[in-house]
Each structure stands twice: as structure tokens, then as C-alpha cells.
Amino acid sequence: MTVNKWTAAQVARKVIDNEDLFILDVRNADAFEDWKIEGHKFEYLNVAYFELLDGVEEILPKLPTNKEVLVVCAKEGSSVMVAEMLSEAGREVAYLEGGMKSWSSYLEPVKVADLRNGGELYQFVRLGKGCLSYMVISEGEAAIIDAVRFTDIFLNFAKEKGVEIKHVFDTHLHADHISGGRNIATATGATYYLPPKDATDVVFDYKALTDGLVVKLGSSEIDVSALYTPGHTIGSTSFIVDKQFLLTGDILFIDSIGRPDLAGLAEDWVGDLRETLYSRYRELAEGLVVLPAHFMIIQELNEDGTVARRLGDLFKENHGLNIKDEAEFRRTVTENLPPQPNAYEQIRQVNMGKINLDTDEQTEMEIGPNRCAVR
Structure with a gap:
């Protein structure tokens, strides 16, 4: 059979259309548990590649026979070899081009809404x-x-x-991923905005993103208004x-709230967050x-x-918005934190303009799940 x-x-x-998918992930168990391709109706089998070097016969009973199996590894090579073995065993099988490395990099543009006076709002989902x-x-x-x-x-996308x-705009100095804001501004001649309280150590020019700033787009004047909302960082700014x-x-996220510790100042910033x-x-x-950033x-x-x-729904449903006791809130956001993002301090340095890395180095720094939220 052909390997797809x-x-x-x-x-x-498959994720966005809420479809079924069976994934055979051949990375090590710890890598799979930390981070995997998630879908509403996805099923998984995790067997490390090295356990399959002598053949795939032992896992065949665990794989579905009525649907295609997608084999996934870190960068592609291992999944190709396993997929070929499964194909030789008569199974319908595919592998993910570029592995989890390509999955980490993919962006799906999704239209959020038509705005008044003919505007549009798009969300790019990574x-x-x-x-x-x-x-x-x-x-x-x-x-x-x-x-x-x-x-x-x-x-x-803009050209299309x-x-x-x-x-x-960057709402804050990011620590879990590398911003493309400055490069886009350089390529287009656009104005790049950053909150000045987050920009004390940056080594490039920017326009201050300050509370109350209003930018209008087109003659129909769609408002993009800034609202100073510190807590994740001291300069964090929201937009209406x-x-x-x-x-x-x-x-603020849909199911959680931002962590205040990625600059090592959790105790200092927890009050701002609240x-x-x-x-x-x-x-x-x-x-x-x-509409959150993660x-x-x-x-x-x-x-x-x-x-x-809706904000009103989050006031009712999001636990982070319903901790009435301030001391309990402080404990929640300082003691219930996930591991720090991979290379977060280096990422901050890149976003400050202090270090430059090639594409492969940037990819390795960003590998892994989002860890910007309080659990």
C-alpha cells in the first residue's frame, strides 16, 4: 500500500472541522505526555520508535483497521520508517510532513467577524x-x-x-514565543508599538503603546483602542x-488567567494582575x-x-475571575504555576533585540506547549 x-x-x-483522527506518536513517552497534537475527536497510541525497530507486529492489534493512521515523530524521519513498515503490513497509513516541528509552526487564519462599516477581524490560530x-x-x-x-x-495574507x-502591536514583551512584530513593521513600513514599561531594555526604536491610544483604520474609522492592563507583565496592554x-x-484566557512570573517578579506583579x-x-x-493571545x-x-x-460568560465561568479572597488569589497565581516556557529568558532577549538567532535556533527555542497561564 502507498504511504501518504x-x-x-x-x-x-481535522482539528477545526472536529473530525476523527487516529495518531500513532512514536516519540518518547515524556515528550508525548508534555505535548502532542490535540483534537476534539482524536485518538492516540504512543509507542517510542526504538521499540518498533524490530517490527510493528505487536502494535497492529491496537491500531484501527477502518481508518487511516497518522504517524507522528519529532522531525519526520522516524515516522516515515514506521509508516512504511505499517504499509507493508497492509495498513492504510500516513506520516506528518516535518513532524512536530512543522506542527509547532503552522498558523491557520480564521475569520472572527465582520466589523461595522465593512471591516473584518481575523484570528491566526497556531x-x-x-x-x-x-x-x-x-x-x-x-x-x-x-x-x-x-x-x-x-x-x-494582507496581499491576498x-x-x-x-x-x-505587541500587547507585551513576549516570553514564550518570538514576536514577528518588528520584522513585519520593517518589511511594510508600518509603525511598531510596544508598551514602554516592558521596553526598558529593548535596543530598537518603537512607538509607545500607552493607555488610551486610539488608532483608526480606513476612512470608516474602525477603532483599535489601548487599555493598560498590567499583571502578566508590568506593561501588558489590552485592546478594544x-x-x-x-x-x-x-x-485573561478562556479557561485560565495569565501568570505573573516570567520576568521573575510574581510577588511584585500579582497585585497588578488582580x-x-x-x-x-x-x-x-x-x-x-x-480574544486572548493564547x-x-x-x-x-x-x-x-x-x-x-463573551466577557460576561468568563466572569461566571473562569475560576481565575472568581477568587474572592485576595490571599487565596495570591497563593493561586504564585503556587500553581506550570513549568517555565522553554528558553523563556532567551526568548525575551530575542524580543528585546539583544540577540539574533537563525531559523533553526528559533524553532528549537519555541518547541513545546504554551505555558503562559496559571493552572
Whole structure:
């Protein structure tokens, strides 16, 4: 039988379209437990590649016979060999092109909504890393918020839409992934904005992203308004887009809240985090739709593939917004933290402009799940 090759884009459609998929992951058990391809209806078998060097006969009874099996490894090579063995055994099988490395890098653009006066809002979902980026479009102009490092994806999307990128924002100095904001701004001549309280050590020019800043797109004047919301970092800033959407950066997620420790200042910033979540956000309209910069679990994706929820619903459902005792809140966000993101301090240095790395080095630094949230 023929061994098929699947791209990350094909797997992403399986996730977003809520389809079945059986994955044979041949990485080591610890790598699989830490991070895997997640889907609403996905099934898994994890058997390390080295256990299959003498053949695949022992795992055949554990694999379905009525559907194709997708074999996944770190970078592709091992999965190709296992897939070939399974094919020789008469099974319908495919492997993931580029392995988990390609899965970590893939972005799926999903339309969130039509804005008033003809604008559009898109969410770029990085399924393998949990990152979410945004493009706001209105009458030939675009603004990008929290772009990841794959700049060509944003540039090509803007070209397809026939729009000029005028503004590029980072809600904060990221620590879990490398920002593409500056490179997009350089390539397009757009203005790059960064909160000044996060930018004290950067070595490049930027425009200060300050509380109350309003940027208008197109003659229809779609508002992109900044709201200072510290806590994840001291400079963290949210955006209200078209008076309908609240882009919360890494302060508020669908199922959790942001961690305050990625600059080593958890005790210093936990008060700011609580003030933002329990005061600043409480003053906003509950009908605003929250669009975060990350998601943690596949259940946070809606049926259309977007990650979005009404602010009023999160006030009721998100545990991090319902800890009334301040001391308990402090314990929750300082003692219930997942492991630090891979190479987070180096990533911060890259985003400050202090070190430059090639593509392979950047890929290795970012490998692994999103870890921006309090558990």
C-alpha cells in the first residue's frame, strides 16, 4: 500500500472541522505526555520508535483497521520508517510532513467577524503552540496584534486581502514565543508599538503603546483602542476593537488567567494582575467578546475554530475571575504555576533585540506547549 504524506494544514483542518483522527506518536513517552497534537475527536497510541525497530507486529492489534493512521515523530524521519513498515503490513497509513516541528509552526487564519462599516477581524490560530495573533482590516488598511515570527504568513495574507499593513502591536514583551512584530513593521513600513514599561531594555526604536491610544483604520474609522492592563507583565496592554472585541493579550484566557512570573517578579506583579482582572475588566461591558493571545486546551476552540468568549460568560465561568479572597488569589497565581516556557529568558532577549538567532535556533527555542497561564 502507498504511504501518504499529510501536511500540518491538513491536520489543522481535522482539528477545526472536529473530525476523527487516529495518531500513532512514536516519540518518547515524556515528550508525548508534555505535548502532542490535540483534537476534539482524536485518538492516540504512543509507542517510542526504538521499540518498533524490530517490527510493528505487536502494535497492529491496537491500531484501527477502518481508518487511516497518522504517524507522528519529532522531525519526520522516524515516522516515515514506521509508516512504511505499517504499509507493508497492509495498513492504510500516513506520516506528518516535518513532524512536530512543522506542527509547532503552522498558523491557520480564521475569520472572527465582520466589523461595522465593512471591516473584518481575523484570528491566526497556531494550534501546535497555542498562540493567537490578530489582523484587523478596514478599507485597504490593516493592523496586526501579537504576531508570531512567521512574518510571510501575515504579509501574504494582507496581499491576498489587498490591504496595507499600517500598524503592528505587541500587547507585551513576549516570553514564550518570538514576536514577528518588528520584522513585519520593517518589511511594510508600518509603525511598531510596544508598551514602554516592558521596553526598558529593548535596543530598537518603537512607538509607545500607552493607555488610551486610539488608532483608526480606513476612512470608516474602525477603532483599535489601548487599555493598560498590567499583571502578566508590568506593561501588558489590552485592546478594544470596534467597541465589540476585547483583545486581552496574556492577561485573561478562556479557561485560565495569565501568570505573573516570567520576568521573575510574581510577588511584585500579582497585585497588578488582580487589579486588572477584578477592577479594570469589571468596568467594561460584559458583551465584549474576549480574544486572548493564547489558548491552553483544545476545548477552548469554538466550533468554527475561533478562540473567543463573551466577557460576561468568563466572569461566571473562569475560576481565575472568581477568587474572592485576595490571599487565596495570591497563593493561586504564585503556587500553581506550570513549568517555565522553554528558553523563556532567551526568548525575551530575542524580543528585546539583544540577540539574533537563525531559523533553526528559533524553532528549537519555541518547541513545546504554551505555558503562559496559571493552572
